Amino acid sequence: MTLFADDAATEPPSTAPSVPLARPAPSRTLAQSRAFGSSLTFLAFLAIFAGYSVWLGDRFLDPGARLLNLHQNVPVLLIALAAMITLVAGKFDLSVSSTASLTAYLAIGLRTEQGLPFWAVLVACLAVGVAVGLVNGFLVEYLSINAFIATLGSGGVILGISSVYSGGGPLIPSGPRAVPGWFDALGSFASRPPAAVVWAIAAVACAALVRLLGAVVPSRWDRTRSLAARTVAVAAAAALVVVGLDVPSWSGGVSWLTFLLLVVATAMWVLLELTAFGRGLKASGANPEAARLAGIHTRRHVLGAFVLGGVLAALAGVILAATQGSVAPDLAGAFLLPAFAAAFLSTVVFSAGAFTVWGTVIGGVFVVWVGQGLIVGGLPNTWTDIVNGAVLLIAVSLSTVVRIARR
Amino acid sequence: MTLFADDAATEPPSTAPSVPLARPAPSRTLAQSRAFGSSLTFLAFLAIFAGYSVWLGDRFLDPGARLLNLHQNVPVLLIALAAMITLVAGKFDLSVSSTASLTAYLAIGLRTEQGLPFWAVLVACLAVGVAVGLVNGFLVEYLSINAFIATLGSGGVILGISSVYSGGGPLIPSGPRAVPGWFDALGSFASRPPAAVVWAIAAVACAALVRLLGAVVPSRWDRTRSLAARTVAVAAAAALVVVGLDVPSWSGGVSWLTFLLLVVATAMWVLLELTAFGRGLKASGANPEAARLAGIHTRRHVLGAFVLGGVLAALAGVILAATQGSVAPDLAGAFLLPAFAAAFLSTVVFSAGAFTVWGTVIGGVFVVWVGQGLIVGGLPNTWTDIVNGAVLLIAVSLSTVVRIARR
């Protein structure tokens, strides 16, 4: 920071009266109400689940079943994250589900039909994700095609490639060149990382919470006091949750896939919040022109987002193949809308307008749980669409309604 | 013009050399190159069809078959127009296909099950469209919910209503309360308006063309000369088309549905281009804040767009019921992506970025024709997705590539 070494010297006394422009209390209150307002949707979902718990009891509050929902939706959530990352960059990527469908085929087909070693299969699948991302990014950023139509077109091509590859039929692995056992096991809810790993994660999450709470503690408290207070608060809350919700029985329910999802989401959160790339991406999405003028290579950033989206979608496809054990045409096609719904939910679950990683994951899971509660509760099948849609709308509108009412 | 009534008096003489309205030369070229650049995609499609004609001959250039494609896709195109009108307003409406599915049920069910007179059935269907539009508009404009997620949610609810109404099954009209014969006939390709009507439309189209050409004729020509030149040009082109493409045999192929589509599209074009509402809608879509400050009731305009979209989608559903004769769950679900593809194609078919009515209709039909040509040409089915997607991408990118190259 050479510039600031000699600040004192270069600064003219006249320009540095350091009189703050009036920025009174309102902005503080604004920020606070914003934090509250932006978690309202989250609270609304919790309220729904509380309602379910009263209504359905253990049939809904069944840790195993709920974690199974999470496990089963890992591919959808990965696709949602893929959609989210391009949305952060201000673009649509409608090809994510087609990419997943393609790599699902390749993950099994390249082994059983072409006989590639399995590591090569995985590399090939991720390479496909990269290639798809590069093509999409090229179309959108270098040929300036509207992302919606560009990825609609490229999605069609990708799906077409999968149907050419498969001949339009399903692919059922058989014969001597089977996929490795661990790959099959990966898809199973029963294959789980050691409990220690899960507890370690929980510990890290608590630590993060302690840190985050720093923003809430009155600023006049000194460091030690604040830290102590926060630690006690988090520990108490954790104990309550552990005992109240019977967490030890849950903790065994975190499958490898769930674990993988958490790892991926954490990595993406770090990427978006704690790296220069993430910052550049947000800037490019929010105001590409300004970002470019600020010296950010917006094209490369957006291209990077498409590539990352492609890789995540490819990963989702591979995992889908693992959970299914076989592949049918457009296996992931039905995931497109739920994935986008989760991504858009993230703009209200934890934030007021921005797409977030954890909002996507949690929003996606919550929607699944709402639906599950209805099915468990025995709502006639014909009604589920209505109630699901209505719950989504209510949860989302709550935050804005309250915001409007507060004005 | 009270303000400018005294312009001549107060204006310094030097600045008022009676500047004629003719544009200065440089911007003229700009406008021309823009017009050319924005019709490149259109030309690319024509080139593809020319290629098909050489390759497939009468098997592709079969007026009856091509008009049948148009006829069959009228519901899709109406849904595309519904999607387009909200896109003009800067919003997404993902509920259009669900609305169509619902009104398809109602169109048959309210008559055969509830026994309403058929006019009341039609009114009820359109009323459903209005209601859906009002709800969507309310969610988006008054509760400020992101349109993507709002209409995803409302679409779910609407679809749910249709499945509750139908009990989840299909609806096959039978028994004494049949739908009127004209309604059944409406869906048929064989029921056609008198040829005179078709010719009248063609004449109006030619007149419009004569008028539009006014922008191209050298401005130094006087009025009579210009009019004469344009008329001759259009008449010659029309004659060429009539004889070369055997139009008399086509003209008989315009079904009532196609006619209806043309009427609806014309009405929408008038609304968007020639009314204050259309102008306000475009402004609201382009910059809502600026529009509001300029005195436009943006909320009402956007609400209006949603209502119009709802009505068009409802109409599409009614027509779908007429063409199908019976209704199955989520009949129109598969139309959502093609409809949006057509709407987005309109941003490149005839314009450089703006959504247009005729671009939507023509883009939608062209995509269908491209696919038909491929299948007729015997392209293995597994390849159609690839080629379809690729054609879409190439057609769309052409205009931008050329634009970039010209810089």
Next chain:
Amino acid sequence: GAGSGSGATSGATSGATRLSQDKLMSTAAEKVAAATSLTPTFPVPKAGFEAGTGTIAVIAGGLSAPVHAEQAEVMKKAVTAAGWTVLGPYDGKFSPAVQGGYIDQAIQARANGVLLFAVDVNTIRAAVDRALGAKIVVACAMCTSGDQARAKGVLDVTPDFERQGEDLGWFIVQRSKGAAKVAITVEPAATGVVARTRGLEKVLDQCAGCSYNEIVIPAADSTLPGPPQWTAFLSAHPSGYTDAVAYYDGLTTPMTKTLRESGRTDVTVSSYDADPAVLSLMAKGSAQLGADVASPLDFASWSAVDLVLRSKAGAARWDTTNLPSVLLTGKNIAGFTPPLQPAGDWHKTFTTLWTSS
């Protein structure tokens, strides 16, 4: 996959012997007469057993298809009649990912059995393996799961799809007097369709004067206007074809519609599934419709429940992979009352069996 392109005309493949015209027509008459009998014999289990109690998850291929929704309810009724608990019915949404997910939920809920309706278990292999591994009985009504899956323990309850294709084939041969040119729609992703097509083509291969073309229509495209592949096929072949086969009745309506709108009267559409709408048209004597194949859906659903109960109770199973079906044509349609089922109170037969040891 089994799909060849829509352009590939097949002749006699793999050494199928062609029959002489006389032999062909007499065989056809014989086969059609047998297939059109409205009172086929149903296999009936004899041994009774004590059903006890347990839980069965019911998963339909996709509830948006009326047949699936209906049969899911039939299954539910049967399970309840046996005094067992039902999970579901679940909507498989025609997505293997969703269907497999519900099987995993059944495992998680410790169900004793999984009842599938028209689900391709091969596309959810991993979930089925997990269920079988957890000692859960998996029975599938209206499925051709294949030898591999059956060997693993999947219980199919179904008519012989290949036979249904053959029946339709013989009908077409007879109708055209041995000179049929057939457009066969296929969906290579659906094993049932593939099996029916196999049977159909096997018969047509024996007919020297017959030929056929396959038109691949992916299920996703089957609801698009036309469907596009069919519209294009018609404009590519203005004449020459005598017959078309829709791979299920959901396609029959749009296909006949498109035929009518292109002013074609030269092609007759035959199909499977005996959809009420199609049957009512056929009963009215529609010239566009050939034959339709009816399967004993209700009976299959009940039989599937019976199989699960039997497996749980350790009772001997019976052969359910060859349920009868009936070929419906303009001639016998008047005498047919849906659904296709055994005569008498057969529901009672089952419930009695389930409570007698």
Next chain:
Amino acid sequence: MAGSAGLAPTLRIAGLGRSFGRVEVLRDIDLEIGPGEFVGLMGPNGAGKSTLIKVLDGVYPPSAGTIRLGAQQVPSLGASPLVGFIHQDLGLIDGLTVADNLRLGQSPLRLVGPVLNRPAERAAAARALAAVGLDLPVTGPVGDLSPGEKALVAIARAFARGARILFVDEATSTLPPPDAKRVVAALRAMANAGSTVVMVTHKLSEILGATGRVVLLLDGRIAADRSTTGLGRAELVRMLASHEKGAAGPAGDPRPGPADPAAGGPGRTLLRLDGAHGGRAGPVDLVVRAGEVVGLTGTPGSGLHDVGYLAHGSLRPSRGTRTLAAGVRTALVPPHRETQGGFPDLDVGVNLTVSALRRFRGAFGLLARRRERAEGQRLVTRLKVRPADVGTEFRLLSGGNKQKVIFGRALLREAGVHVLCEPTRGVDVAARAEIYALVRRLPDEHTGVLVVTSDAEDLLAVCDRLATVSDGTVSDFRPVDDLDETALEAVL
């Protein structure tokens, strides 16, 4: 770079040109700027000032000419860490925090691997802000800042990046005088310390007060280039005017004579605010009568513009009342033209007529598009918008020309009450005089004007009476006749 911290390399531009299509926006630009120089770049709207700066930044490649930085020839200056640019719209990203905006485009401070050191970045950001005399929480979004704060943040960013040559495009045009003064003083200090500063401005006082050299750009060419030492205001005005035929009359005197309201002075009351609250304004009591021009001014954060919105009706009073005389329309020139002003992708014609469509209703209630276009074209010519073509897309216009179009839109509405917020923001000297003349001509027996501005010159030039806004409340009105600029500043 610690050693050379003081001196910037010399910048040499030779034969620089740039065309868009066939339109030559810049031609034959020759400039040599040495270290420590503070150059003011002037010229009418659309002269090519912003384009010149964008070409130097590398946003557009030049069509001709060379750029040398020190001894080295470079394709553009954008890549050099020694050069900073602040464009007309500041280039900040509203959704990101102040700290993030400050770090954009700088090499990131890292913790481990690619992970950023957030606390260090925040500290650095706070230091950068302090260098321009700003004290803000760096974790809040930039969108919450006032324009003045944003400008200072943008400048702080450029300095923090180590820039020794700084190009500033009208950063002060959106600022109220006190903030503008601070910004200019900060730039002057940088120049004194050996940096090079090139500032685009339309404000004569800034040229005269701070810069050492003025470059006048006309029609994409350098028309004059001289030192400001010994240059008087009158001489500068003459210099500008001598190159602008036609605009000379009014431009020569930025303060035309006092208003000449319709006979009989102010007429009936058109608009009245009684104890109205809205946004950060309130309680507001205000009356606008026919035939008068009412002025309002105030400091940032005072809720000044909210009073404007209240008067216009785009902000509904949460308390109190707003009464508009029967049959009276209102029109608004919004304060922030880049975001609130225009429809970038629609053409100038549409942008002009959008508030006055009712005037172009023809047969069957359809728009008479020919008449509409003709009227738009007339206004474009009248306001000297460049390019003078209603078919141009709005986003292609230069900043000042955008302002003219938005002003034209308000005129076309034929409203009874015109609310003009910052009506002359970013327009050139000639256009400013033109706008003053137009505003003076607006009030009559049916029309009143409310000018809401932080630019004192506007008030003196057009208003009959004025008041100040502070903390959302409006002070007592004073007639403007007996005030001059210094007296006015005393009032503020």
